[in-house]
Amino acid sequence: MKTSVAALSCLILAAQAAVEHLMLNLKNEQHSMSQGGFHRPTDCCFSYTLRKIRCVFMKDYVETTTACSQTAVIFITKRGQQVCANPKDEQVQKCMLHLKLRSVIKDLRTLSLEKGYLESAPSPLSLLP
Incomplete structure (x- = not known):
């Protein structure tokens, strides 16, 4: 025992x-x-989407690392799908900027609410185009 x-x-x-x-x-x-x-191979893109990027359907993005064979932006849709796009495309750059701005505004609003600065202010997201 x-x-x-x-x-x-x-x-x-x-x-x-x-x-x-x-x-x-x-x-x-x-x-x-x-x-x-x-990086994992799934973090790289081997081709870009041929469709126009519609930013309204995107919730986030990541840029591929330098270890990938080609640079790309991977957009994550609101449904969780990943879309590879050409980072040199003007529409892709605009969407990246829009998503970054939306994230910053959301972070500022959260911080302001935590600090009690904004109690009845309008939503900063309404300022976005």
Whole structure:
């Protein structure tokens, strides 16, 4: 009985060490992703959409890393789909600017509400074109 308790204790310690090792690897992977050093093939675009980008359907975007074979912008639609677009296209640049501006306004509004600066002010999103 003492042997099985000792073996069980060792097994639990080994499992705990394995979980800690996995968590450490996950943190390192996230850090390297934020530094632009790590990318998955799904983070790259091999062709651009032929359709016109309609910014009204987009909720966010990411730019591909320099590790990809070609530069691209990956738009995330409100339905969660990803659309690859040419970053040199004027419509793509306008949409990126619009989404960035919308994000900044939203952040400012949230910060202002937290600080109590805006209590009955109109929505800054109504200022967007």
